[in-house]
Amino acid sequence: MRCFKDYENMAMLDLPDSERVRLAARFDEIVGGFAALDDYDTDGVSPLVSVLDVNNVLREDVAVKLFTRDEVLANAPEKHDGYFQVPATID
Amino acid sequence: MSYNAILDSSIMQKGVPATAGSKMLADFISPIDATVVTRLEAAGVQIVGRCDVGEFGVDGLFGSSVDGKTGGQVHCLGRTQDSVPVPLSCLLADSEADFILCNDYIGAISLAAAKQGLYYIHPTYGSVSRYGLIPAVSSMDQIGVLCKKPVVGFEVLKMITGFDSKDGVMIQRINDKGQMTNDKGQMTNNKEYTADAGTDEPSPCLKPRKRDSEKYSEILPQIMQILCCAEIGNNISRYDGIKFGYRAKGYNGLHELYTKSRTEAFGEDIKLAAVIGAMVLSQENYMRYYDKAMRLRRLIRDSLEFDKYDVIINDKGQMTNDKGQEKSQTEKWNSFYNLLTLSRLCGLPSLATPEGVYVANTGRDDILEAQLLCNMK
Amino acid sequence: MQYEVVMGLEVHVELSTESKLFCSCSAKFGAEPNENVCPACSGMPGMPAVVNKRAIELAIAAGLVTNCEISKVISFDKKNYFYPDLPTGYQITQYFAPVCTNGWVELDNGKRITLKQIHIEEDAGKLVHEPRTRMTLIDFNRASVPLIEIVSNPDFNTADEVTEYLDKLRLLLSFAGISDCKMQEGSMRCDVNISVREQGCQTLGTRTETKNMNSLKAIARAIEYESQRHIDALETGSEELIQETRRWDDDIGMTYSMREKEEAADYRYFPNPEIMPVHISEEWIERVRTALPEPAHEKFARLTTMLGLPEYDSKIISGSQSLAHIFDGVMKHFSKAKDVSNWILGELLAIVKDADTGDDNITIDALKFATLIMLVDEGKINRSVGKKVLAAVFEENAEPNEYIEKHSLAMVSDTGLLESAIKEVLSENPKSVDEFKGGSQKVFGFLVGQVMKKTSGKADPRSVNELLGKMLEE
Numbered sequence: 001m002r003c004f005k006d007y008e009n010m011a012m013l014d015l016p017d018s019e020r021v022r023l024a025a026r027f028d029e030i031v032g033g034f035a036a037l038d039d040y041d042t043d044g045v046s047p048l049v050s051v052l053d054v055n056n057v058l059r060e061d062v063a064v065k066l067f068t069r070d071e072v073l074a075n076a077p078e079k080h081d082g083y084f085q086v087p088a089t090i091d
Numbered sequence: 092m093s094y095n096a097i098l099d100s101s102i103m104q105k106g107v108p109a110t111a112g113s114k115m116l117a118d119f120i121s122p123i124d125a126t127v128v129t130r131l132e133a134a135g136v137q138i139v140g141r142c143d144v145g146e147f148g149v150d151g152l153f154g155s156s157v158d159g160k161t162g163g164q165v166h167c168l169g170r171t172q173d174s175v176p177v178p179l180s181c182l183l184a185d186s187e188a189d190f191i192l193c194n195d196y197i198g199a200i201s202l203a204a205a206k207q208g209l210y211y212i213h214p215t216y217g218s219v220s221r222y223g224l225i226p227a228v229s230s231m232d233q234i235g236v237l238c239k240k241p242v243v244g245f246e247v248l249k250m251i252t253g254f255d256s257k258d259g260v261m262i263q264r265i266n267d268k269g270q271m272t273n274d275k276g277q278m279t280n281n282k283e284y285t286a287d288a289g290t291d292e293p294s295p296c297l298k299p300r301k302r303d304s305e306k307y308s309e310i311l312p313q314i315m316q317i318l319c320c321a322e323i324g325n326n327i328s329r330y331d332g333i334k335f336g337y338r339a340k341g342y343n344g345l346h347e348l349y350t351k352s353r354t355e356a357f358g359e360d361i362k363l364a365a366v367i368g369a370m371v372l373s374q375e376n377y378m379r380y381y382d383k384a385m386r387l388r389r390l391i392r393d394s395l396e397f398d399k400y401d402v403i404i405n406d407k408g409q410m411t412n413d414k415g416q417e418k419s420q421t422e423k424w425n426s427f428y429n430l431l432t433l434s435r436l437c438g439l440p441s442l443a444t445p446e447g448v449y450v451a452n453t454g455r456d457d458i459l460e461a462q463l464l465c466n467m468k
Numbered sequence: 469m470q471y472e473v474v475m476g477l478e479v480h481v482e483l484s485t486e487s488k489l490f491c492s493c494s495a496k497f498g499a500e501p502n503e504n505v506c507p508a509c510s511g512m513p514g515m516p517a518v519v520n521k522r523a524i525e526l527a528i529a530a531g532l533v534t535n536c537e538i539s540k541v542i543s544f545d546k547k548n549y550f551y552p553d554l555p556t557g558y559q560i561t562q563y564f565a566p567v568c569t570n571g572w573v574e575l576d577n578g579k580r581i582t583l584k585q586i587h588i589e590e591d592a593g594k595l596v597h598e599p600r601t602r603m604t605l606i607d608f609n610r611a612s613v614p615l616i617e618i619v620s621n622p623d624f625n626t627a628d629e630v631t632e633y634l635d636k637l638r639l640l641l642s643f644a645g646i647s648d649c650k651m652q653e654g655s656m657r658c659d660v661n662i663s664v665r666e667q668g669c670q671t672l673g674t675r676t677e678t679k680n681m682n683s684l685k686a687i688a689r690a691i692e693y694e695s696q697r698h699i700d701a702l703e704t705g706s707e708e709l710i711q712e713t714r715r716w717d718d719d720i721g722m723t724y725s726m727r728e729k730e731e732a733a734d735y736r737y738f739p740n741p742e743i744m745p746v747h748i749s750e751e752w753i754e755r756v757r758t759a760l761p762e763p764a765h766e767k768f769a770r771l772t773t774m775l776g777l778p779e780y781d782s783k784i785i786s787g788s789q790s791l792a793h794i795f796d797g798v799m800k801h802f803s804k805a806k807d808v809s810n811w812i813l814g815e816l817l818a819i820v821k822d823a824d825t826g827d828d829n830i831t832i833d834a835l836k837f838a839t840l841i842m843l844v845d846e847g848k849i850n851r852s853v854g855k856k857v858l859a860a861v862f863e864e865n866a867e868p869n870e871y872i873e874k875h876s877l878a879m880v881s882d883t884g885l886l887e888s889a890i891k892e893v894l895s896e897n898p899k900s901v902d903e904f905k906g907g908s909q910k911v912f913g914f915l916v917g918q919v920m921k922k923t924s925g926k927a928d929p930r931s932v933n934e935l936l937g938k939m940l941e942e
Contacts (some may be wrong), residue, residue: 002373002501003267010369010734011324012331012550012557013351013362023363028248030153034317036310036796037383047385048392049543049739050230050260051438051453054216057259057744061522061820063487067506073094075335075512082125083605084510086333086552088597100778103514111513123514188472230741257520259743321738325546326558329511333606345604349550372548372736381738 002026092133094243097186099193100143101225102234111225113141115330115337115356125223126258127192127234129253138260139435142182144193144200146358147227148326151199152319153350153360183239190238190247193363194224196231197315198431201443205427208445210241213431214246215454216438220255228262228322231276231435241444252456262454304394304433307387311432314391317371318436324368327361392437397452399427402459405430406447470667473695475624478677480592480615481647482655483526489590489614490517490560490917501607509612511555519544523614524567524746526646527588527711530616530755531568533640534583538753542567544588544743545788548736552591552604555611562590563737567616567748572638581633583620616646622661622672623898627691631684634658637763645787651682652719658687664698669684673698674709678723690716723925767792769819775805779834781813797834802841811841815855819862836861840868852925853877880926885942886919886935890926893918894939903941912936 004024008015016025069082078085098104101111103121109327111117130139145152179200182191195201200213213235221232234251240242254261307314332338332352339351354362371380395403406425418426427448434441442449442459451458488495491508508515524542531538545563572580584940593611595604622628638649638656649656660683663673671784675770679693694714700706714723762770762911764786771782785791791812798808814838820830840861844854848870856877860866862921872878880886894901919932 002370004366004374007366007369007373010330010373010548011353011362011365011768012349012595012735013354013357013365014882015354015362019359019362023359023366026363027366027370029315030363031370033313034371034380035378035381035662036313036316037387039309040387041103042308042373042383042386042390045386045389046652047382047739048389049385049394050744051388051436052262052744052838053278054217054263056749057261057518058521059256059487059492060517060523060744061485061487061513061520062492063496064212064492064503065494066492069502069505072502072507073410074122074507075119075336077332077335080603080605083607084502084552084594084605087343087348088602089345089595089604090751109514122512125514221516223514226516226742229872243508257518258516260741262518263593322741325548325558325736325738326513328548328550329555331552331557332553334511334555368597369736372738374736377736377738383737438506 093137093209094247095139095187096131096187096247097140097182097188098128098138098193099191101146101148101194101227102127102192103223103225104138104141107141110143111227112146112148113361115327115353115359116225117337119336121223123223126220126255128223130251130253134457136247136250139188140186142191142193143403144179145201146361147225147323148194148200149227149319149323149364151163151197151202152316157338172440176427178207179203179237180209183209183237189243190236192234192236193246194232194434195228195235195237196228197319198231198435198441200237200348200369200450201235201431201441202424202428203238205443207447209444210238210244210445211441212236212238212241212244212456212459213434213441213443214248214252214456215262215301215440216251217260218440218454218456220253220258220261221366222255222257222458226326228319231239231316231438236345239319243459258277288341306392307391307394308429310387311391311414311429311436314384314387314436315432316367317380318388320364320368321372322379323361324365324372327357330356331458332356381385382450388436391433395437395439395452401455402449403430403433404447404453408411471664471699471702472667472669473698474663474665474672475627475691476622477618477620477630477633478659478661479618479620480531480591480657480778481618481641483524483614483616483648484526484645484647485520485526485614487520489520489523489588490612491515491760491848491922492745493612495613495882497655499609502607502609505608507557509555510608511557515627519743519746520614520938523588524748525752525756526614527567527586527616528748528753529616529644529760530641530646532585532753532757532760533577533644534571534573534586534618535567536568536571536586537566537584538748539567539569541565541745541747542588543745544740545737546740551592551604553592553595553611554606559590560740560743561590562587562618564708564739565745568932569746573633573640575632575636579623579629581623581629582621584621586616588617589615589617589731603843622663627688630660630691631688634687636808641792642790643764643792644760651684654682657682659689660691660694662691662694662698664695664702666702669698669898671696672675673702675711676709677713678725679726682716685717686718689718689721693721697723704870731913740925761793762796764792771805777805777809780811782809784813786877794830794832794837795833798838798841799939801835801838804845807841807845808838811858815858815942816862819855819859832862833865836865843868843872846881847928848872849877850926853879878924879928880923883935885923886927886931887939890932890939891938892900893922901940912940915940 017086073079076084103109103123103125105124109121194212204211216233219234236244260439330336331349337352337356339355342348342351370376430448430450439450440456441460449459485495491506493509494504506892507761528538543565544560547561548558549903550557561776566585568586571583591610591613593606593608597604641647641798642649647655659679660675661675661677663675665673678690681690703710713726715726716723768782768786772779785795840857843849857868857871858873905909916932919928
């Protein structure tokens with residue numbers, strides 16, 4: 001069974017120990033409350049993804065250039081020659 | 092008569108920081124104007140300031156409630172840029188602003204407003220464009236109006252609602268009177284709790300009535316937490332320190348750039364939401380939590396009997412528990428909060444006032460206004 | 469011990485749309501880094517996704533040409549994983565309700581490769597590794613470009629079947645204008661799932677996914693290598709086979725394990741509440757079906773059986789989308805199929821080879837090309853003049869009759885003119901005339917050439933031969 005740390009990794013977080021202990025306790029208390037859902041029968045009920053009963057919201061295939069590259073890169077912590085930049089990935 | 096507005100920091104203005112109340116976006120300069128901003132300015136409204144009401148609006152999701160369960164007692168403070176958090180009423184009082192636009196997707200801001208003698212109008216889901224709103228819970232996000240005078244609030248609502256092709260999830264039907272109808276185009280006008288939209292007479296009778304959807308009140312908070320944590324966790328995955336926003340200083344390698352930037356920049360509630368969100372969507376838990384919560388959401392929506400009445404009212408004045416005694420203050424706030432949660436789960440418009448909370452059928456924002464007018468008498 | 473190799477294929481194909489899948493940026497290949505990018509496809513918040521209608525239509529077309537069932541209601545989902553080329557930390561794909569299911573593609577030997585599904589998803593950006601600075605650069609031009617993923621069932625047993633399937637798929641998709649399917653440019657990418665089991669055993673062996681092959685040859689080599697690696701592992705136990713993703717390195721000719729990207733294997737799929745479901749009506753499917761051009765194998769059958777073209781001609785014409793398009797266009801105005809085929813495979817391809825535009829995107833005005841062939845057929849101009857006019861039509865889109873008029877290239881067949889030209893040639897070449905009279909045939913051709921030159925190539929070769937022969941007899 002996975003534990004708090006596994007879900008923490010999935011969420012791409014690495015909490016300091018003190019914070020992990022505190023959040024894990026809150027996690028257990030809240031998730032404990034979720035058990036109440038088991039008493040409700042939902043067989044044959046389809047999941048409701050959106051309360052809006054709308055479909056086919058489609059956009060015509062027209063290309064439009066609304067933003068310059070500088071605007072897109074304006075907030076980048078590190079950039080080089082028109083690229084975003086990060087430390088080397090493994091492969 | 093032009094109004095002054097304060098915008099919550101998750102509503103984007105071009106060239107202005109849109110922080111969503113988070114260190115992660117402290118110096119993120121927005122590249123666009125939100126549709127609501129364009130519409131307010133077109134209507135002559137002055138934007139006089141920005142505030143934030145909690146990181147990504149998450150306050151209240153886990154807030155310790157008055158009776159310890161959930162959101163009831165919600166503090167929900169707001170602060171302007173780098174000032175100390177203050178009650179929302181001060182935010183409005185200190186500035187000459189007439190209203191604040193924010194995304195009250197949980198209902199905690201509405202509750203805090205009612206407690207502080209203010210009003211909050213939360214429109215029908217899909218009636219106000221989310222273009223330029225920093226997303227938190229896509230299936231519930233909706234920009235609403237916090238104000239001192241509700242009449243002003245409804246006027247502002249009319250400025251910001253209306254179809255926008257840049258938001259893929261919007262109601263597309265307007266009836267001949269220019270009102271937003273629900274997506275099936277129906278206008279419901281039932282008598283039991285009716286307030287006649289056109290005239291000012293008070294509604295004929297306010298019989299308290301056991302709502303069928305009340306049998307789910309016990310688990311509304313948990314359903315909200317499951318759905319909101321999953322969507323918040325997913326919507327903040329984009330904040331990785333790579334493309335914009337906060338990037339940690341001391342990291343070596345890509346993995347640490349991710350984990351350090353996110354761990355250092357997010358507040359505790361957001362991190363907790365992200366971890367719970369990962370859990371409820373994980374393979375071994377998806378059916379038991381997330382899928383189940385979505386099915387319960389359908390059952391709850393289908394349990395609303397909007398064929399029998401138009402608006403659900405939780406009014407302070409005549410709230411008695413099953414044994415007929417007057418409810419305690421805590422119980423009242425809790426039932427207000429439950430009704431507000433119900434409105435978010437079902438995409439219904441709600442009006443929070445110091446005297447009570449009103450929730451109308453989808454698309455019938457007009458009834459709330461009418462209900463308010465006849466109560467003001 | 470006899471082993472059976474079992475393979476399934478996941479083929480990603482970039483759809484040829486103008487704009488990206490969820491924003492209006494251009495989806496075109498080859499721009500400067502991060503030029504075809506906006507806040508939405510670079511991961512910034514606040515710009516909701518709105519689906520590109522054309523992408524859905526091309527996905528429906530892909531389903532039709534591969535005999536799939538088209539779903540009535542389709543929806544989009546979110547696939548969570550962190551990687552620098554994925555701007556939002558999740559990919560929008562179709563996990564619960566894909567657009568097409570249960571199709572098949574038939575190989576030449578009649579074996580059917582069945583398709584589990586085709587679904588629409590968005591592409592990721594591109595990473596550029598800077599070994600010198602130990603940094604990675606990110607270009608989001610390709611991010612959110614529309615893809616379809618064609619997932620086959622594990623029906624393949626040999627590398628040849630895989631390459632034949634990919635060739636057929638490419639023809640089907642490029643013919644229908646769905647994608648240009650260019651592996652080198654990455655608009656068609658193929659991952660192979662391989663497992664090996666003892667002959668006759670029913671359960672599938674341990675499966676590995678092999679990625680990063682950019683040509684059919686590379687795919688064949690990777691399959692040979694990886695299936696052999698499985699067999700060696702099973703026979704000698706030298707290596708423990710685990711379910712994993714491996715990367716093919718074509719230079720050193722081996723696969724190696726790709727731990728790090730697949731690490732977070734739990735993608736936490738969930739329905740995307742920001743994109744409303746799409747209902748696909750029968751009328752919409754019919755509209756797409758009627759707009760589809762004739763697929764390659766049907767065209768080949770029509771060319772050979774109904775038009776009587778030799779198989780060689782039919783194979784080339786039906787195998788190239790642009791040649792097929794030209795052939796059909798010309799045939800609307802000129803019915804002799806063999807002539808049209810000769811002009812295309814002979815003269816046109818000769819001209820194209822000089823202009824080296826490659827033989828898969830030739831364009832020429834079909835009516836003008838037909839007019840030109842008719843003029844030659846009716847003897848208004850001879851074949852060599854026809855070639856010159858064809859070049860003018862191909863390069864400058866010239867109108868044949870105007871061009872012939874302007875350059876006065878009309879056939880010279882008036883006998884009076886011809887006779888005087890022949891007389892001149894005979895008088896200028898007394899030596900050759902004597903050689904011919906002395907019995908040498910070879911010199912006759914030389915004399916014909918001289919007459920053609922004298923009439924600047926416009927004479928009708930048949931009448932020149934006749935008259936010259938008569939006049940030499942006198």
